[in-house]
Amino acid sequence: MKISKEREMLREMEECQALINSRLAGLVRAGNESYARLLESIRYSLLAGGKRIRPMICVKFCEASGGRPEDALDAACAIEMIHAYSLIHDDLPCMDNSDMRRGRPSNHVKYGEFTATLAGDALQAAAFGTLLGSGLPPDTLVKMALVLAGDAGPRGICGGQYLDMEGVGKPLTEEELTEIHMMKTAALISAAAKMGVVAAGGAPERVETAVKYALAVGFAFQVRDDVLDSAATGKEPGEPPGPGTDNNIITYATLMGIDKCEGIIHQETEKAIAALEGNFDDTRFLVWLARHLAGRDS
DSSP states (O other): OHHHHHHHHHHHHHHHHHHHHHHHHHHSOOOSOTTHHHHHHHHHHHTSOOOOHHHHHHHHHHHHTTOOHHHHHHHHHHHHHHHHHHHHHHHSTTTTOOSEETTEEOHHHHHOHHHHHHHHHHHHHHHHHHHHTSOOOHHHHHHHHHHHHHHHSTTTHHHHHHHHHHTTTSOOOHHHHHHHHIIIIIHHHHHHHHHHHHHTTOOHHHHHHHHHHHHHHHHHHHHHHHHHHHTTOSOOTTOOOOGGGOTTSOOHHHHHOHHHHHHHHHHHHHHHHHHHTTTSSOOHHHHHHHHHHHTOOO
16 A cells, blocks of 8 residues: 555656646747857756756645646746756856766856856746746736745845855854755745745635745755765766765754754654645645655665
8 A cells, every 4th residue: 555655646746747847848949049059058957857846846735725737837837947047056166166967067067157157047037937927817926926036036045055155164053054054945945835825826824834844845855965965875977076075064964963864854854744734635745745855865
């Protein structure tokens, strides 16, 4: 029974990923434009694979709130565009200076630094264009755009990346490290959950519950990343060692040790699951996803 449920959830995840990937591929095409190489650069990063966790959470919260997957699909793609842009910029020499991403040369290595920078800029603009052109009611779109702008800006991923860069080589405390990752990682996951509920016309109480789930999942996700990095596992072939192997970078694993990190991952995952109880129509996938992410090895 347990094995069949796992297979069912994995199949549901793969179907959702396929839906998102198909829509993303249709949103950005490269033809004979004079700027076609910029579009190729955008597609190179946007369609490079990945787990599609953020857009899946958006779609699944929409479904759990009584909506249809298609109601949240363009919003989900907008979130993935923001995520892709942030990864392109994070890899730049002025930031993390990473030459590899998901087993392939980073965007700036393949296309050049200025093209990669503009690809990131264009993806951020495309995210809002995709969201606002999705055909949902205007008041719904305004709410969703405000959510995305807030969690993608200085109070979200940009602020988190700033604090992350400022913290390199400094003896960060647990509180400082948590602030960085709640902004850099959990904020966009929170935006995905909120936008999914709003797309379905969910009540404010459901939005608040979705945020609790998303922040806990995002926190656990980041701690798991740090554990994997510290063990030099979970990396694609050719990628540089994770940040946990650099003495100048503090992570949860280097600060607290693996055992405490595992305890945090378990605690935050159960907190996320508890937030869902009695608040949504069907939370089976969201419950499974929280546990699936907590136990991942890549």
